[in-house]
Amino acid sequence: MERQILHVDVNNAFLSWTAIEMLNQGSDIDIREIPSVIGGDESRRSGIVLAKSPKAKIFGITTGETLYQARMKCPSLKVYPMNYKLYKESSNKLYQLLFQYTDKIERFSIDECFLDMTDCLMGDALLNKAYEINQRVKNELKFTVNVGVAHNKLLAKMASDFTKPDRVHTLFENEIETKMWPLHVSELFMLGRKTIPKLYNMRIKTIGELAKTDKQLLIKKFGKHGAMMWEYANGIDNSEVQYKFEKPKGIGNSTTLPVDVNEITKLEEILLLLTEQVTYRLRRYNLLANVVNVQLRTKDFEDKSHQRKLPEATSNTKDIYAEAKELLHEMYKNGTPIRLIGMRVDNLVEKNELQLSLFSHEDSEKQEKIDKVVDDLKQKYGYNSITRAGKLNLDNKIKLKDV
DNA sequence: TCTGGGGTCCTAGGACCC
DNA sequence: TCTGGGGTCCTAGGACCC
Numbered sequence: 001m002e003r004q005i006l007h008v009d010v011n012n013a014f015l016s017w018t019a020i021e022m023l024n025q026g027s028d029i030d031i032r033e034i035p036s037v038i039g040g041d042e043s044r045r046s047g048i049v050l051a052k053s054p055k056a057k058i059f060g061i062t063t064g065e066t067l068y069q070a071r072m073k074c075p076s077l078k079v080y081p082m083n084y085k086l087y088k089e090s091s092n093k094l095y096q097l098l099f100q101y102t103d104k105i106e107r108f109s110i111d112e113c114f115l116d117m118t119d120c121l122m123g124d125a126l127l128n129k130a131y132e133i134n135q136r137v138k139n140e141l142k143f144t145v146n147v148g149v150a151h152n153k154l155l156a157k158m159a160s161d162f163t164k165p166d167r168v169h170t171l172f173e174n175e176i177e178t179k180m181w182p183l184h185v186s187e188l189f190m191l192g193r194k195t196i197p198k199l200y201n202m203r204i205k206t207i208g209e210l211a212k213t214d215k216q217l218l219i220k221k222f223g224k225h226g227a228m229m230w231e232y233a234n235g236i237d238n239s240e241v242q243y244k245f246e247k248p249k250g251i252g253n254s255t256t257l258p259v260d261v262n263e264i265t266k267l268e269e270i271l272l273l274l275t276e277q278v279t280y281r282l283r284r285y286n287l288l289a290n291v292v293n294v295q296l297r298t299k300d301f302e303d304k305s306h307q308r309k310l311p312e313a314t315s316n317t318k319d320i321y322a323e324a325k326e327l328l329h330e331m332y333k334n335g336t337p338i339r340l341i342g343m344r345v346d347n348l349v350e351k352n353e354l355q356l357s358l359f360s361h362e363d364s365e366k367q368e369k370i371d372k373v374v375d376d377l378k379q380k381y382g383y384n385s386i387t388r389a390g391k392l393n394l395d396n397k398i399k400l401k402d403v
Numbered sequence: 404t405c406t407g408g409g410g411t412c413c414t415a416g417g418a419c420c421c
Numbered sequence: 422t423c424t425g426g427g428g429t430c431c432t433a434g435g436a437c438c439c
Contacts, residue, residue, distance in 0.1 A: 192438080194437085
């Protein structure tokens, strides 16, 4: 049966949510109406554009570029900081509203989701619901969304990306040729900056040209990715709306250091902070990790990562840190200035109580108890209330956010 | 005042086994 | 002395998303 899919996309999410918060606080300007961006912290060397207002876009400012570049394009640009807590709350409000339509909602990101409306409505009624959602969000939550209406996720997502803001677009199969094929290939979902030049070399510039390219040729050139891009260009996507909660497959934390670090003891201290946070999140999901991964970025933006499979799955801070520390030592060349350090755990499996009590060692049980005491305190008094990485000599600039 | 952070999925090559 | 393939697991790195 034909599926009925909506894709809801918040317009300039971070910036809109910040604008509303500022208005609520009594601000007399709406930053959506001036050249403005949400940006990272330049003093911590993360000064990039995370969201932009329509007026900033007119100056040619793009998401991801540096604030320095953005200001060159528009000297009067206003820059506002990130506020994760606000974004999370705003996102939750949107979901509460959408749940009134269906509980088959896939939270694709903080500001995007798919709704499977197949069991609810058909034809014009579906389109009317899309308009209703669009209006209600604007009236009740004071920000705007684009809504894409289609028979699969890919087409719904492509539709919501048409003219913005505050619009409802359909992209049904009989509209692919007129609405999607004239678009530049870079507009197609999953085609990024590395693939576009390769398609250009094949004289492929539009999605339509990609759709008419021989599928086998694309597979030969791009492997699985080639098959996927051909299907997407032809509007084919059978993936389901994943509305059930799924635990993560990997958990990681990384941080750009305020200044380059070339002492391994300092790197170790930061690595411990990162590990504590990662394993804390791991335990809160009741998961165990099988693989530990450490990443380094040099001041010249050269990335390196090493990973290792653990002898057995664990969530103990001590065991995972011991592995991470080894990985750090084996990959760090003494004296290299490091800009970013990160660690993550992968191949996560559900923690099975029985299995654990049968096979775990005395020491790991002891570690587990220690971790639990720390976790409980963190949960009660906030993440930064307790840490075993006591002294940190980086002007306290490496402060991890509460989780 | 140059260039975030958190994810998922895929590929290539080496080790090892049969 | 010369030298097969298939399968699986592991690791490093890359592409892409928001």
